[in-house]
Amino acid sequence: MSNMRPLLEVAGLKKHFPIYGGMFGTETARVYAVDGVSFDIAKGETLSLVGESGCGKSTVGKAILRLIEPTGGEVYLDGQRIDNIPLVRLRPLRQRIQVVFQDPFSSLNPRMRVRDILAEPLINFGLAHGRAEIDDRVAKLMDTVRLPRDAMRRFPHEFSGGQRQRIGIARALAPGADLIICDEAVSALDVSVKAQIVNLLSDLQDELGLALLFISHDLAIVEHLTHRVAVMYLGKIVELTDRRTLFAKSHHPYTRALLSAVPVPDPDAVRSRVILTGDVPSPINPPSGCSFHTRCPFAYDRCRIEEPELRTVGEGHQSACHLDHVPGGQVVPVPR
Amino acid sequence: MSAISPEIAAAPALPDVLPPVKLRGKVGTFVNRYPTIAVGGVLLAAMVLIAIFAPLLFTVDPTALAPAKRTREPSALYWFGTDMLGRDIYSRVTYGARVSLLVGFSVALLASVVGTFIGVVSGFMRALDSVIMRVMDGLMSIPPILLAIALMALTRGSVQNVIIAISVAEFPRVSRLIRGVVLSLREQPYVEAAVASGTRVPKIIWRHILPNTLAPLMVQATYICASAMITEAILSFIGAGTPPIIPSWGNIMAEGRALWQVKPFIVFFPAVYLSITVLAVNLLGDGLRDALDPRLAKRL
Numbered sequence: 001m002s003n004m005r006p007l008l009e010v011a012g013l014k015k016h017f018p019i020y021g022g023m024f025g026t027e028t029a030r031v032y033a034v035d036g037v038s039f040d041i042a043k044g045e046t047l048s049l050v051g052e053s054g055c056g057k058s059t060v061g062k063a064i065l066r067l068i069e070p071t072g073g074e075v076y077l078d079g080q081r082i083d084n085i086p087l088v089r090l091r092p093l094r095q096r097i098q099v100v101f102q103d104p105f106s107s108l109n110p111r112m113r114v115r116d117i118l119a120e121p122l123i124n125f126g127l128a129h130g131r132a133e134i135d136d137r138v139a140k141l142m143d144t145v146r147l148p149r150d151a152m153r154r155f156p157h158e159f160s161g162g163q164r165q166r167i168g169i170a171r172a173l174a175p176g177a178d179l180i181i182c183d184e185a186v187s188a189l190d191v192s193v194k195a196q197i198v199n200l201l202s203d204l205q206d207e208l209g210l211a212l213l214f215i216s217h218d219l220a221i222v223e224h225l226t227h228r229v230a231v232m233y234l235g236k237i238v239e240l241t242d243r244r245t246l247f248a249k250s251h252h253p254y255t256r257a258l259l260s261a262v263p264v265p266d267p268d269a270v271r272s273r274v275i276l277t278g279d280v281p282s283p284i285n286p287p288s289g290c291s292f293h294t295r296c297p298f299a300y301d302r303c304r305i306e307e308p309e310l311r312t313v314g315e316g317h318q319s320a321c322h323l324d325h326v327p328g329g330q331v332v333p334v335p336r
Numbered sequence: 337m338s339a340i341s342p343e344i345a346a347a348p349a350l351p352d353v354l355p356p357v358k359l360r361g362k363v364g365t366f367v368n369r370y371p372t373i374a375v376g377g378v379l380l381a382a383m384v385l386i387a388i389f390a391p392l393l394f395t396v397d398p399t400a401l402a403p404a405k406r407t408r409e410p411s412a413l414y415w416f417g418t419d420m421l422g423r424d425i426y427s428r429v430t431y432g433a434r435v436s437l438l439v440g441f442s443v444a445l446l447a448s449v450v451g452t453f454i455g456v457v458s459g460f461m462r463a464l465d466s467v468i469m470r471v472m473d474g475l476m477s478i479p480p481i482l483l484a485i486a487l488m489a490l491t492r493g494s495v496q497n498v499i500i501a502i503s504v505a506e507f508p509r510v511s512r513l514i515r516g517v518v519l520s521l522r523e524q525p526y527v528e529a530a531v532a533s534g535t536r537v538p539k540i541i542w543r544h545i546l547p548n549t550l551a552p553l554m555v556q557a558t559y560i561c562a563s564a565m566i567t568e569a570i571l572s573f574i575g576a577g578t579p580p581i582i583p584s585w586g587n588i589m590a591e592g593r594a595l596w597q598v599k600p601f602i603v604f605f606p607a608v609y610l611s612i613t614v615l616a617v618n619l620l621g622d623g624l625r626d627a628l629d630p631r632l633a634k635r636l
Contacts, residue, residue: 067528094534107525111547120543121533171529 005079006040007211008064008097008179013037013073013083015056015063019284032283033059035235036073038310043178046205046212048222050258051232052280057215060232061181064213065099066090077179095125098172102184104164108156114167115152118142121174141170145200162193169200179211186221198225219262223247228316231255234291235283237310241317251319253296290322298323370627376619383613387433395427398583407599416605419591428583429606435584436565436613439499443564444557446503451510452553456541458511459518469515472508480505484567488576498577502564513556517549551628558621562614569610585610 014035021028034056041047049057063070066087075083082093098121101107108117118138122128128137139149145166156164165185172180182201186194202225204210216222222229222243229246231239231254239252250256257274276295281287287294293303302322310320367374386393402422410417416425458468475483480502487501521527527544535543571577572586573593580587585606592602 062528065532067531091534091536094532097532099529099532101525101529103525107529109526109530109544109548112543120530120535124534124536168529171533175533
């Protein structure tokens with residue numbers, strides 16, 4: 001992977017939402033929803049973006065798709081910059097990045113039949129012409145997501161949540177995308193259905209060589225299908241590493257806290273839990289220094305003043321923490 | 337096997353009172369589920385039939401003068417009596433349904449089309465939004481009846497001009513409603529998914545936005561229809577509406593106004609027709625609002 005560029009590169013992506021107020025409707029404050037996020041995804045790879053609600057993970061997905069315009073930073077698809085090109089020129093490239101949304105009920109137009117929902121991207125990108133060819137392609141998509149073919153004549157409200165999510169996945173597959181952004185794609189489903197959809201996604205990844213950006217707050221699900229994980233906190237990535245490293249020897253105290261909150265299916269398991277106190281600070285007024293210092297059990301003076309950069313702490317392992325070791329609760333501040 | 341076993345003998349007798357007979361069949365279930373739609377729809381359909389088949393419903397020429405037979409009380413010959421020019425009020429009221437319904441439906445259609453267009457433009461072109469909406473606020477700040485009177489004062493009295501004048505007074509409300517619906521629909525994940533699937537804006541509006549504005553629009557249109565009929569009657573009543581040569585409910589009431597205390601039936605019958613029609617349209621609107629409410633739609 002030395003001279004081959006990754007499928008998707010995101011560099012310093014920012015999205016600030018202005019808040020207007022006052023007598024003249026001037027900008028009075030900003031929500032720093034995403035504040036300098038960088039990562040890349042290789043072809044066929046799954047990168048998970050995890051974090052608490054409100055940390056900006058969905059905003060990252062929407063900014064990549066240009067459903068919202070990023071404030072700053074760069075996004076490259078196969079080396080081509082896509083964050084600043086006009087939307088007219090972006091349209092053909094949309095074929096390559098698709099999205100599956102969280103809510104299977106609001107992500108399908110209630111007044112369109114499944115066949116028409118799936119035909120829309122095919123027609124938009126000129127991938128199928130004529131009724132017979134479109135029907136044929138739609139039927140194949142139904143097979144791909146393991147739905148009965150005759151379901152394409154029905155309306156979305158006739159399906160269960162899991163089935164509707166399959167339709168959403170089929171729509172994302174329709175244009176033959178290389179990258180699918182799953183924005184909390186399984187969070188709204190029951191546990192058993194969740195497992196089916198996760199298995200479907202990983203099967204599809206193997207069959208079609210898809211890359212996935214899997215946005216989730218659920219580390220237990222992430223562990224099942226991801227290659228690498230990026231942990232976000234308050235609009236920034238605090239730790240980025242492969243799955244094995246993350247679950248075995250994560251570095252950042254926030255990641256530790258998240259991991260310790262994952263339920264373990266063993267009632268007798270003895271675990272050292274990292275309990276965080278307080279709430280996530282407001283992204284309107286992020287704390288100085290390390291944005292996590294208000295809740296970090298290991299925070300010390302430096303954290304309050306100096307913002308830690310994302311730095312390499314191991315092979316393919318980056319973390320944004322001033323501490324060199326955060327071993328099981330013991331703090332070893334590094335003299336510098 | 338000599339006697340009947342006690343269990344069978346003790347079987348309870350059929351109840352004497354049967355449950356009340358419910359209306360059966362598809363029509364029956366519809367009436368039970370949406371009584372207001374059924375009542376409103378039947379009344380409105382009856383009024384439409386009256387308007388269409390007015391010449392066949394035992395009417396005479398509604399403009400034929402017969403001064404010798406003026407102000408007759410209702411009787412077997414003159415069902416609703418005659419007015420001060422001897423014209424048959426039953427015929428005039430029956431023909432008057434044409435004007436009211438034509439104005440009501442035309443205004444509902446015209447105001448919906450114009451209002452939807454402006455609402456969609458406003459919801460999609462954020463730069464124009466505040467300008468358009470301030471203009472709509474301005475139009476809405478004038479009471480609709482005054483605006484219609486002012487517009488009628490500028491033009492010649494004709495049914496067409498009445499329709500246009502009332503539509504101008506009504507469409508800002510539609511544009512407000514549609515703009516709000518469009519703004520909320522734009523944020524729907526299925527619209528975002530359509531954008532991500534490369535769907536162009538006109539097709540998004542046509543396939544994803546407009547079909548989903550239909551339910552609130554239909555409800556609003558029925559209310560506009562009802563209020564347009566009243567406005568038309570008021571305009572005719574004060575002489576700013578349809579020309580007196582065309583019988584409309586407002587005209588008939590205006591002409592009977594002077595004789596109100598001695599010959600109240602001249603005003604009474606057109607007023608009853610107007611009330612029933614407006615009630616029917618409002619019932620239909622209420623019923624549609626309930627039937628199209630997504631929270632109740634699951635009952636299907």
